[in-house]
């Protein structure tokens with residue numbers, strides 16, 4: 115079984131809006147509904163779970179009902195950071211699923227995730243035990259300590275930009291979270307960084323520049339443009 119776990123536990127402070135960014139309405143649809151629909155419509159996804167910011171659970175269920183997201187089965191409370199929220203989600207799934215079932219952990223604020231990206235993440239997870247959606251690093255990368263000046267650079271060919279979904283077997287990712295807690299690792303940036311900090315290898319699946327993460331207000335303009343482009347593709 116393949117389960118999508120959408121992470122919607124954050125308040126989206128960098129968006130500077132008075133509602134969490136995953137619930138902002140863009141072109142008459144909440145952001146999270148676009149993301150739910152991507153997994154709802156994917157034939158290899160059996161169930162959806164959402165880690166939701168406290169107080170928004172009933173709104174989420176109402177949207178699932180309104181937009182016919184029939185695969186939504188679990189809504190879990192968010193934690194105090196991303197690692198906490200993801201752990202809440204995978205521990206909840208562990209109660210009802212086999213350790214070999216696959217969970218695709220995905221940012222709820224990546225609404226442009228495509229069927230191809232989801233399929234490739236499942237394929238690589240089946241093949242290697244995990245899959246991190248990545249894209250090449252197209253810009254020159256330079257390092258700074260103080261945000262003012264740089265004296266070092268990284269070879270971009272050795273770098274990947276990580277996205278979501280990130281796929282794992284449920285048993286494995288739950289064990290990694292347990293071991294991380296025991297080791298005092300409590301605020302890793304993402305599932306892939308947690309795996310690496312715990313000494314695991316991670317494998318790549320194919321992402322896209324269009325699989326945008328809505329972080330700041332200017333990302334909303336890019337999202338709107340991508341929606342227009344997608345609609346004109348459908349009309350061709």
Ligand SMILES: C[C@](O)(CO)[C@H](O)COP(=O)(O)O
Nearest residue numbers: 196221276277278303304327
């Ligand atoms: C998981 C992630 O999307 C990988 O690129 C990213 O790290 C999430 O960042 P956030 O700003 O903490 O949501």
